[in-house]
Each structure stands twice: as C-alpha cells, then as structure tokens.
Amino acid sequence: MSQSLDNxxxxxxxxxxxxxxxxxxxxxxxRQLPGERIVYFxxxxxxxxxxxxxxxxxxxxxxxxxxxxxxxxxxxxxACNTASAFALEQVSLEFPLPIIGVVEPGAKxxxxxxxxxxxxxxxxxxxxxxxxxxxxxxxxxxxxxVVGKPCPLLVPLVEEGWxxxxxxxxxxxxxxxxxxxxxIDTLIMxxxxxxxxxxxxxxxxxxxxNLVNPAYETAQELKALLTEHGICNDGGKDEAGLQYQxxxxxxxEKFKSFANSILPCEIEEAQLIHIDE
Amino acid sequence: MSQSLDNxxxxxxxxxxxxxxxxxxxxxxxRQLPGERIVYFxxxxxxxxxxxxxxxxxxxxxxxxxxxxxxxxxxxxxACNTASAFALEQVSLEFPLPIIGVVEPGAKxxxxxxxxxxxxxxxxxxxxxxxxxxxxxxxxxxxxxVVGKPCPLLVPLVEEGWxxxxxxxxxxxxxxxxxxxxxIDTLIMxxxxxxxxxxxxxxxxxxxxNLVNPAYETAQELKALLTEHGICNDGGKDEAGLQYQxxxxxxxEKFKSFANSILPCEIEEAQLIHIDE
Numbered sequence: 001m002s003q004s005l006d007n008x009x010x011x012x013x014x015x016x017x018x019x020x021x022x023x024x025x026x027x028x029x030x031r032q033l034p035g036e037r038i039v040y041f042x043x044x045x046x047x048x049x050x051x052x053x054x055x056x057x058x059x060x061x062x063x064x065x066x067x068x069x070x071x072x073x074x075x076x077x078x079a080c081n082t083a084s085a086f087a088l089e090q091v092s093l094e095f096p097l098p099i100i101g102v103v104e105p106g107a108k109x110x111x112x113x114x115x116x117x118x119x120x121x122x123x124x125x126x127x128x129x130x131x132x133x134x135x136x137x138x139x140x141x142x143x144x145x146v147v148g149k150p151c152p153l154l155v156p157l158v159e160e161g162w163x164x165x166x167x168x169x170x171x172x173x174x175x176x177x178x179x180x181x182x183x184i185d186t187l188i189m190x191x192x193x194x195x196x197x198x199x200x201x202x203x204x205x206x207x208x209x210n211l212v213n214p215a216y217e218t219a220q221e222l223k224a225l226l227t228e229h230g231i232c233n234d235g236g237k238d239e240a241g242l243q244y245q246x247x248x249x250x251x252x253e254k255f256k257s258f259a260n261s262i263l264p265c266e267i268e269e270a271q272l273i274h275i276d277e
Numbered sequence: 278m279s280q281s282l283d284n285x286x287x288x289x290x291x292x293x294x295x296x297x298x299x300x301x302x303x304x305x306x307x308r309q310l311p312g313e314r315i316v317y318f319x320x321x322x323x324x325x326x327x328x329x330x331x332x333x334x335x336x337x338x339x340x341x342x343x344x345x346x347x348x349x350x351x352x353x354x355x356a357c358n359t360a361s362a363f364a365l366e367q368v369s370l371e372f373p374l375p376i377i378g379v380v381e382p383g384a385k386x387x388x389x390x391x392x393x394x395x396x397x398x399x400x401x402x403x404x405x406x407x408x409x410x411x412x413x414x415x416x417x418x419x420x421x422x423v424v425g426k427p428c429p430l431l432v433p434l435v436e437e438g439w440x441x442x443x444x445x446x447x448x449x450x451x452x453x454x455x456x457x458x459x460x461i462d463t464l465i466m467x468x469x470x471x472x473x474x475x476x477x478x479x480x481x482x483x484x485x486x487n488l489v490n491p492a493y494e495t496a497q498e499l500k501a502l503l504t505e506h507g508i509c510n511d512g513g514k515d516e517a518g519l520q521y522q523x524x525x526x527x528x529x530e531k532f533k534s535f536a537n538s539i540l541p542c543e544i545e546e547a548q549l550i551h552i553d554e
Contacts, residue, residue, distance in 0.1 A: 045333050046323050051436075056322050056527045059551075156433040159328075167447055174444075250333045274336075276553045 008231045012037035012245070013222065014068030014076040016061075019047035020258045021155070021192030022079030025102060027263055028219035029077070030244075033226075035235025038244045039071045043275065045249035048155055049082040050124025050191070057126065061087035063275050065095050067247075074231050077222055078102065081190050081214070082126040098225055105221045106188050106214025107133050111140035113210055114186040118145045120179045120209075123190030125150040133190055149178040151191075158193045164200055172197065176204055188212045196262070246270040285508045289314035289522070290499065291345030291353040293338075296324035297535045298432070298469030299356030302379060304540055305496035306354070307521075310503075312512025315521045316348045320552065322526035325432055326359040327401025327468070334403065338364035340552050342372050344524075351508050354499055355379065358400050358467050358491070362407040375502055382498045383465050383491025384410050388417035390487055391463040395422045397456045397486075400467030402427040410467055426455040428468075435470045441477055449474065453481055465489045473539070523547040 013033075015026050019042050026040050041064050043049075049057055061083050068076055076099040078084045078091075084101025092099045110119050121133040128148040137144050154175070157168045179187070187209050189195055195213045202211055226232040244265065248255045252270040259267045290310075292303050296319045303317055318341050320326075326334055338360050345353055353376040355361045355368075361378030369376045387396050398410040405425040414421050431452070434445045456464070464486055466472055472490045479488055503509040521542065525532045529547040536544045 045329060051528070052322060053528050152437055153430075153433055156430055160429055167444060167451075170444055170447070251328070251330050 005230055008074045009233050010037075011072050011074035011231075012039045013226075014039050014041070014065075014071065014073035015079050016041040016043070016064045016068065016076070016083075017080040017192060018042070018049035018083070019044045020159075020255060023259055023262055024192050024195045024213075025077060025079035025215040025218055028215045029222060030264055032219040033223055033232075035233045036226075037233065039068060039073055040244070040246045041067060041275070042246070042248045042255055042270075044251050044255055045275070048124070049080060050126050050152065050155060052082075052126065054086040054126075054130075057083055057086040058090050060275075061091050062094065065091045065099070067273070067275060069095060069097065071245075073097070075099070075222070075225065075229075077218060079192055079215075079218070081192060082124050085127045085130040085132040098229060100218065100221055100225060102192065102214040102218045103127075103132050103190070104136055105217035106190065106212055107136035108140050109214075109217045110186050110188050110212045111137045111144060113212065114141070114144065116183065116185050117141065117143065118182050118184040118186070119147070120182065120184040120187040121146060121148045121190045122151045122154075122175065122187065122194065123148070124155070125152055127190050133188060145182065147179055147182045147184065149175055151175045154197065155191065155193045158196050163196055168197070169200055169204065172200055173204055176201070184209060186210045186212060188214065190214070247273050249273065249275045282507055285351045286510050287314075288349050288351035288508075289316045290503075291316050291318070291342075291348065291350035292356050293318040293320070293341045293345065293353070293360075294357040294469060295319070295326035295360070296321045297436075297532060300536055300539055301469050301472045301490075302354060302356035302492040302495055305492045306499060307541055309496040310500055310509075312510045313503075314510065316345060316350055317521070317523045318344060318552070319523070319525045319532055319547075321528050321532055322552070325401070326357060327403050327429065327432060329359075329403065331363040331403075331407075334360055334363040335367050337552075338368050339371065342368045342376070344550070344552060346372060346374065348522075350374070352376070352499070352502060352506075354495060356469055356492075356495070358469060359403040362404045362409040375506060377495065377498055377502060379469065379491040379495045380404075380409050380467070381413055382494035383467065383489055384413035385417050386491075386494045387463050387465050387489045388414045388421060390489065391418070391421065393460065393462050394418065394420065395459050395461045395463070396424070397459065397461040397464040398423060398425045398467045399428045399431075399452065399464065399471065400425070401432070402429055404467050410465060422459065424456055424459045424461065426452055428452045431474065432468065432470045435473050440473055445474070446477055446481065449477055450481055453478070461486060463487045463489060465491065467491070524550050526550065526552045
C-alpha cells in the first residue's frame with residue numbers, strides 16, 4: 001500500500017447533519033465500523049433544515065464540507081435527509097472526496113424489501129417536496145407505488161423529548177393516516193430524528209409494516225465505499241488520540257448531553273465553531 | 278425643522294424578527310402609525326431563535342442591524358422576544374440609532390395591569406431562561422410574583438397552521454398547567470407567534486386572565502420614541518414609492534403568502550438576501 005493510501009486509511013470520516021439527528025447515523029457507523037475515526041459536525045445554529053430552500057441548504061452544506069475537508073477527512077457522510085435531497089449532487093461535484101447521503105441507501109433497501117410494491121415515506125417538507133425518494137426507489141423498482149408525507153412537527157416533538165407522549169402519538173397518527181388507503185407494507189423513516197420514534201411509529205402502523213431506518217444501510221454503504229477505495233481503517237493505528245470529534249455551530253453543552261443519551265460512547269467535548277465565517 | 282431632521286422624519290423604521298412572528302408587531306405599527314414606512318427583515322434561513330444561545334443571537338442581530346442601517350432606517354424595532362432578551366442591550370450600544378425591543382413594553386403593561394400581582398409569562402426557552410421578563414416587571418412592580426414557562430412546541434404548531442387544533446389545545450393546556458398553583462390574573466404572550474393563538478389560550482385560561490400582547494404596547498412605545506426625537510412621519514411625503522419593504526434570508530414566496538394572510542395590506546414582493554455575507 002502506498003504512503004498516500006496509508007495516510008488516507010487512518011484519516012477520519014466526516015459526518016454532518018443540521019443538528020443532533022445525524023447522531024443516529026454516527027451511532028450506526030460506530031457500531032458497524034468500530035475502527036473508523038469520525039469528525040461530526042452538527043449545524044445547531046441553523047437547525048432545522050427541513051423547511052429551508054434548496055439554495056440555502058446547498059450553501060450551508062458547502063460551508064460544512066469545506067470545514068470537514070480542512071479537518072482532513074477521507075470521505076463525507078451527509079447524515080441529513082434534507083441535505084442529501086438538496087445538496088448531495090452539488091457537493092459531490094465540487095469536492096474531490098467520496099461523499100454519500102442517506103437517501104440512496106434507504107430507498108434501495110425499501111425497494112428490495114417491499115412485498116406488495118407499496119412504500120410510504122415520511123420526512124421534512126424539503127425531503128418530501130423534492131420527490132427524491134420516489135425517484136430513487138423507481139431506479140431499483142420501477143412501478144413501485146410511493147406515497148410521501150411531510151411531518152414537520154415530529155422533529156420539534158423529538159427535540160422536546162416527548163418520544164412516547166400521547167401528543168406525539170396523536171400527531172403521528174394524524175400524519176400516518178395519509179397511508180390508510182395505500183396499503184403500504186414498508187415505511188421509510190426519511191429523517192434522521194425519526195428512528196428515535198420507532199416504537200411509537202411501529203405501534204401505530206402494526207407489525208405488518210416494515211420500518212426502514214436509512215442510518216443502518218448508510219453505514220453499510222460507507223463500509224463498501226471505503227473498502228472499494230482501499231481506505232478502510234481496521235483500528236490498527238490511532239495516531240490522533242481522540243477517535244470521535246464533535247463540532248457544532250451553537251449550544252455545545254446541550255448537544256453533548258443529547259449525544260451522550262443516544263451514543264454508545266461518552267463524549268467529553270463538543271467544540272463550538274462559526275461555520276459561516 | 279432642520280434639513281437633517283426632515284430627512285430622518287421620512288426615513289423608514291426597521292423591524293426584524295427570526296421569521297414571520299414579528300409580522301404581528303409590524304401589523305400593530307401599520308395600524309397605529311399609518312404614516313410610517315417600514316423595512317422588515319425576517320431571518321427565515323436561521324429561524325427559530327428560541328433554542329439558540331445568547332452569543333449566536335447577538336451575532337445574528339448585529340448582522341441584521343447593520344443591514345437595516347444600510348437601508349437608512351431612522352429607528353429599529355427588535356420584533357422578536359428572544360432577540361430582545363439576548364441582544365437588545367448589545368446592539369443598542371453598537372449602533373447610533375434608537376432601538377427598542379418588545380420585552381420592556383410588554384413587561385410594563387403587565388406590571389401595571391395585574392390586580393393581584395401574579396403574572397405568568399410564556400415564551401421560548403431563550404426568553405424564559407434569560408429571566409428578562411421577571412427582572413423588567415420587578416422594575417415597575419417590585420414584589421410581583423412572576424412565573425415563566427417555556428413553550429417550545431407552540432411556534433412549530435403555529436408554523437404548521439394548527440391554530441385551533443385539538444393537538445394545539447392539548448399542548449397549550451399542558452404548558453399552561455404550570456400556572457395552576459400561581460393564581461395568575463395576567464399572562465404575557467412573550468413570543469411574537471403567540472398572538473396568533475390568542476383565542477385558544479384565552480379559552481383554556483378563562484376570562485379571568487388578561488392576555489398581554491407586547492406587540493400593541495411596542496407600537497405605542499415606538500410612537501412615543503419617534504415623537505420624542507421629533508422624527509414622526511405623518512405620511513405627508515412618500516418619496517420612495519413603496520411604503521413597506523420586506524426582506525428575508527430564505528423562502529421568500531412562503532413568507533409572502535404567510536404575510537398576506539395576517540397583514541392589513543397586500544405584499545407584492547419579499548426580497549431574498551444573504552444576511553451572513
């Protein structure tokens with residue numbers, strides 16, 4: 001192996017999201033690729049992304065990719081569905097790094113998993129409005145019936161910590177009633193916050209509907225990508241000391257406490273940076 | 278009157294908020310000061326402010342005041358409770374313009390209006406956490422009992438348009454139950470979104486509790502301030518053509534449509550600008 005590839009192998013993976021949601025993706029990477037180092041950025045000053053325009057999301061994603069590139073990452077995971085929907089194509093063109101999003105992996109597994117070809121997708125206004133899940137599912141399963149439903153209140157409810165609350169159940173029931181006539185057997189949780197509501201969603205939908213968490217599939221795809229490029233880290237060399245580094249654009253303490261409630265490891269610090277400067 | 282004062286008299290008033298909430302303040306200014314021109318800025322790319330830190334809110338407010346100053350405004354109204362709580366003092370020091378917020382007017386009227394001295398305040402996490410309403414009320418009514426309650430879900434519910442929905446009633450009931458033991462007779466709607474929920478809040482609290490909308494008092498204070506400086510515009514000279522100008526940092530069409538649903542006039546355009554550049 002060349003010196004250059006060897007250096008790359010030990011470089012961290014960059015992961016970013018509008019805030020804490022992408023931690024569900026970072027968690028899967030930690031579980032499935034325990035040798036990899038991670039630099040995580042959460043854009044907590046500008047959260048949420050779900051109601052913002054394509055142009056704004058591209059501009060923000062570009063700033064973040066530049067930051068991660070400066071941190072020497074070997075690949076980037078766009079761990080936010082809205083940013084994957086709006087900005088992945090553009091930043092992939094602009095940066096000389098392998099970059100993957102969460103939409104393609106989630107769409108692919110749903111297309112392969114459905115038995116009756118009826119798939120539901122829940123996500124932010126941006127993600128659902130972009131129709132990206134429908135388009136990507138049709139690549140893998142032409143003719144699948146895909147029904148999308150924006151659920152703007154689910155992110156604030158998760159952020160409020162009302163994960164199994166009667167209000168959350170009522171709101172989720174109302175959103176999910178959009179699928180009543182579609183006979184879906186598969187539902188994509190198309191926002192990285194939603195896996196935290198998995199048990200609530202499953203109870204409403206019943207066992208017949210299979211819930212897809214794109215975070216799991218994204219970690220699988222990252223593994224395949226790093227292997228393909230010959231830059232997988234088996235954990236043999238941990239030169240930098242800290243395996244996981246966290247950066248945020250605001251409210252570092254709050255982020256740290258949320259992260260420590262869902263990650264398999266303890267975060268010691270989340271560093272504050274001004275991403276727009 | 279000097280030429281300089283005369284020029285100032287016909288200059289517009291700057292009004293800003295994290296997004297659409299401040300339109301409830303702009304609406305009051307339009308009603309109470311029909312001769313004034315307004316330049317409104319809504320920071321729709323970075324909304325909401327309520328969960329962000331003091332440092333970030335000061336940075337954002339500074340950028341916006343600079344923009345409004347460049348537009349030649351004669352005074353600025355910080356039409357956002359969180360920005361009033363965190364940034365008003367700082368930007369007042371930095372900019373050579375009269376600047377007022379929404380907290381002082383609301384706190385003052387509540388302090389004068391309460392009969393039993395028990396006042397409730399609802400607002401964002403930032404506003405309530407800052408204790409600014411309590412401190413300001415005590416200036417006008419030392420010894421008043423002030424109980425604050427952050428209501429983070431009310432803004433997303435308003436943005437979703439669920440103004441009289443059963444879910445909104447349930448969420449509001451839960452938040453307002455914080456006041457059950459305090460025997461409040463006055464409640465400050467300490468977030469510019471909340472006046473849109475006035476009838477829902479009033480129904481839950483009953484007629485015995487007086488709801489204070491700081492927007493109304495803020496327009497009154499603006500009038501007093503402009504009169505004091507001798508720069509009130511009686512509408513006698515409308516040199517610039519457009520009386521009301523609207524700028525946003527994202528999603529101009531969505532803003533325009535919301536604005537047209539609550540303002541007494543029709544907006545023709547909301548212009549998109551990059552406030553962080």
